[in-house]
Amino acid sequence: SIRAKVMLYSQYGQPDQVLRCVSHELPSSPKGKEVLLQTIACPINPSDINQIQGVYPSRPELKAQYGQSEPVAVGGNEGLFKVLAVGNQVSGLKEGDWVIPNNVNFGTWRSHVLSEESALMKMEKTISANQAATIAVNPSSAYQMLTLYEDLKPGDWFIQNGGNSQVGRSAIQIGKKLGLNSISIVRNRDNLKELVDELTALGATKVITEEENASREFGKTIAEWTNGKPIKLALNCVGGDNCTNMVRKLGQDGTLVTYGGMSMKPVTVPTTLFIFKNITAKGFWISANIQRIPGSREDTIKAVQKMMEDGDLVDVKMYENPVSADASEDEVFQVFQKALAKSNQGKQLVVF
Ligand code: NDP
Structure with missing residues (x-):
């Protein structure tokens, strides 16, 4: 099994006060339509912070999960993931593929996640990982x-x-x-x-x-x-x-x-x-x-990706905050805290 590290919160407030990192086990062999993912990179966007502060109208539901005693939600909305393994009913993805979440409130601030295939959009590897991790917003x-x-x-x-x-x-x-x-x-x-x-x-x-x-x-x-x-x-x-x-x-x-x-x-x-x-x-x-105009998220991402492929939209300046492969919960927590603290000094990306 895999030990996933997750940045979550159980109450709204300043991210440095309410966020914590916990770990939980994920099966290394997903079942059915499930896809096991490893995070490549996730950005810190202003709206991610507003969500944790509880002042953003769209936010993930706080619910009982990851063995926590109170209901929790995972931070982050955007990110790029690598497929580690797929269940036997997954048709459009295979090991090694890149994916991004299909929708907001995915909870991207974590090292690994088990997701349904339907919640994911495949990304062709024609642009940089940093571009793919930040293309959707x-x-x-x-x-x-x-x-x-x-x-x-x-x-x-x-x-x-x-x-x-x-x-x-x-x-x-x-x-x-x-x-x-x-x-x-x-x-x-x-x-x-x-x-x-x-x-x-x-x-x-x-x-x-x-x-x-x-x-x-x-x-x-x-x-x-x-x-x-x-x-x-x-x-x-x-x-x-x-x-x-x-x-x-x-x-x-x-x-x-x-x-x-x-x-x-x-x-x-x-x-x-x-x-x-x-x-x-x-x-x-x-x-x-993207709710109001069906298909607009995919269409927009495709159009933007084409501009990136053609070199019309270059890799913009971002600050990479690396997490080492064997990082403990505390180390993951520290990387996110530092990235959050610097988030008003240029775009911060946490890179796994
Ligand atoms: P960045 O973190 O890349 O940049 C923030 C920018 O805001 C910086 O250029 C900074 O200026 C400027 N800024 C900060 N405070 C002030 C201020 N008091 N007066 C003038 N300028 C200020 O942000 P993003 O590109 O990620 O997001 C930009 C905005 O767009 C955010 O408000 C975000 O919430 C919003 N957004 C909204 C979306 C929507 O769907 N409505 C989608 C995506 C983003 P400086 O360079 O001088 O530091």
């Missing part, structure tokens, strides 16, 4: 937001804040591939030029700071860049003044799509923009979209 969200809301044509402009986020970096690259022009708003920093160069190399048309975004004077520069073309779409993961100032850049009939709230401040759209520019403000949630 951030690049897929960027792709859907750029393609589902406005009928953007090559040469059209969109604007986004959180330009340095994983979603933002994906939107820059996908936008470039679709022939779109982008303006990405980032927070100012000492090494701003380095970041601007990096995003420009990814395909950003323009990168501006929050201060430039807030300046009326700078609005003229933007109008020169766009050469009078209306900016049709704004993607917001920050909120607050940053978002309000970004909405001012939208053209007539433009759409604001809000998908995150990193500043924890509400979204304010000036009344005049609603009335005189006929701005539409919408929310985006990938979990709801």
